[in-house]
Amino acid sequence: xxxxxxxxxxxxxxxxxxxxxxxxxxxxxxxxxxxxxxxxxxxxxxxxxxxxxxxxxxxxxxxxxxxxxxxxxxxxxxxxxxxxxxxxxxxxxxxxxxxxxxxxxxxxxxxxxxxxxxxxxxxxxxxxxxxxxxxxxxxxxxxxxxxxxxxxxxxxxxxxxxxxxxxxxxxxxxxxxxxxxxxxxxxxxxxxxxxxxxxxxxxxxxxxxxxxxxxxxxxxxxxxxxxxxxxxxxxxxxxxxxxxxxxxxxxxxxxxxxxxxxxxxxxxxxxxxxxxxxxxxxxxxxxxxxxxxxxxxxxxxxxxxxxxxxxxxxxxxxxxxxxxxxxxxxxxxxxxxxxxxxxxxxxxxxxxxxxxxxxxxxxxxxxxxxxxxxxxxxxxxxxxxxxxxxxxxxxxxxxxxxxxxxxxxxxxxxxxxxxxxxxxxxxxx
Amino acid sequence: xxxxxxxxxxxxxxxxxxxxxxxxxxxxxxxxxxxxxxxxxxxxxxxxxxxxxxxxxxxxxxxxxxxxxxxxxxxxxxxxxxxxxx
Numbered sequence: 001x002x003x004x005x006x007x008x009x010x011x012x013x014x015x016x017x018x019x020x021x022x023x024x025x026x027x028x029x030x031x032x033x034x035x036x037x038x039x040x041x042x043x044x045x046x047x048x049x050x051x052x053x054x055x056x057x058x059x060x061x062x063x064x065x066x067x068x069x070x071x072x073x074x075x076x077x078x079x080x081x082x083x084x085x086x087x088x089x090x091x092x093x094x095x096x097x098x099x100x101x102x103x104x105x106x107x108x109x110x111x112x113x114x115x116x117x118x119x120x121x122x123x124x125x126x127x128x129x130x131x132x133x134x135x136x137x138x139x140x141x142x143x144x145x146x147x148x149x150x151x152x153x154x155x156x157x158x159x160x161x162x163x164x165x166x167x168x169x170x171x172x173x174x175x176x177x178x179x180x181x182x183x184x185x186x187x188x189x190x191x192x193x194x195x196x197x198x199x200x201x202x203x204x205x206x207x208x209x210x211x212x213x214x215x216x217x218x219x220x221x222x223x224x225x226x227x228x229x230x231x232x233x234x235x236x237x238x239x240x241x242x243x244x245x246x247x248x249x250x251x252x253x254x255x256x257x258x259x260x261x262x263x264x265x266x267x268x269x270x271x272x273x274x275x276x277x278x279x280x281x282x283x284x285x286x287x288x289x290x291x292x293x294x295x296x297x298x299x300x301x302x303x304x305x306x307x308x309x310x311x312x313x314x315x316x317x318x319x320x321x322x323x324x325x326x327x328x329x330x331x332x333x334x335x336x337x338x339x340x341x342x343x344x345x346x347x348x349x350x351x352x353x354x355x356x357x358x359x360x361x362x363x364x365x366x367x368x369x370x371x372x373x374x375x376x377x378x379x380x381x382x383x384x385x386x387x388x389x390x391x392x393x394x395x396x397x398x399x400x401x402x403x404x405x406x407x408x409x410x411x412x413x414x415x416x417x418x419x420x421x422x423x424x425x426x427x428x429x
Numbered sequence: 430x431x432x433x434x435x436x437x438x439x440x441x442x443x444x445x446x447x448x449x450x451x452x453x454x455x456x457x458x459x460x461x462x463x464x465x466x467x468x469x470x471x472x473x474x475x476x477x478x479x480x481x482x483x484x485x486x487x488x489x490x491x492x493x494x495x496x497x498x499x500x501x502x503x504x505x506x507x508x509x510x511x512x513x514x515x
Contacts, residue, residue, distance in 0.1 A: 349467070364470065371470050375486035421478040424471060428443045 003045030018325030026084035031161030038088035049073035055404035058397040159246035162229035166211035279321035293336035295321035309412040360413035369420030454496035
């Protein structure tokens, strides 16, 4: 049985921007692992293949071992095509059995299980066509699996997911090094220190509200307080951090200051003091010293977020911090408002005032306005340097993907730049 | 209507907080007029707003002197069908 994850709808993908601008939806993280890793584990599929938006296919292909946008995977084996936004804990479809299609109450296909023999008799030009053919040809099974709808749901579900993932992984104990003196407050059975991980002296790990998983090669420096539930990724370094409950930190990050209820993808830096709470931070992000976000409004009202720069969407939660896209960079003293959207590749030079809630991708925010700044070429040059420092290459495929993102986000950026110019001109009068 | 040169001088003076009469065509924005990198970006934004044009940021930031800015903006205005006084 081959598991196939399909992410081709721009309308759905928009709800997960800015993080999904540069990756398929199943690479979003919640808890210890990504959504895709959870689905693969749940279905126990022997093989996997992916269908992603064309603009990121080449870049994604270079990162994964499995076929990407390859129609040949739709032949030769039984397939289980799954909506990557289905919550893995709900997904209880057996990999064996007759061909069938699972449909939710809105008529959306959540999965299609098609056995090889049926597949061979179905004309296939693209995966969407196959799904529609399957809907017509095979039994439609009503299903009520929950789906992720918006990116902030991943932030809000992170603590609970961390607890579930820790139980599912089933690891506990100290396989790395804990240097004394240190404190494990709460049960030590909820601590896992992986081989090669080092916990320096004077660190407190508190498991009273959930487990703490420190992955291989991670380093926790003195005066850090790690509250569970928490996951610290491979070779990440925590620098005297106040790590409140509910954080997932990806591999190769550097994190200091105060972090609460947040998800950080790999290779991002929040080295210095400053508070980041209930936020989702992409890859290759650098948050300057004292960068701080609000995650709670003064009147405790529900936080709204703008994903497209035009329309506010109610999150239904009192606590939502910032959404920060890949390669975004903030200067020292940046203040992010509650429910802020900071686009991918955006550069912030703070003025000391709260930022607008929506900063488009590739924007240079300078002197309180969105500008063209030094352009995208300079951003690419910086990305190349940043990635090189971690032994990663800025490839032609990567640049081609970002060119597409630049074009996709042009309208919202140009609108913000024009508004910025008007503001600047008025201020200079 | 003021000429392109007068308008460039006026914007430059506003952004860099100078007297327009002190600004010469041969002045280099950075070396002679003291423009910092952030002010270069402000100048580009202000010229775009003043003339109602869109400038390529790499090309615009490559402009060194006030005289080059006048020429560059005149060319962009011509390309983008914006009427200006020479």
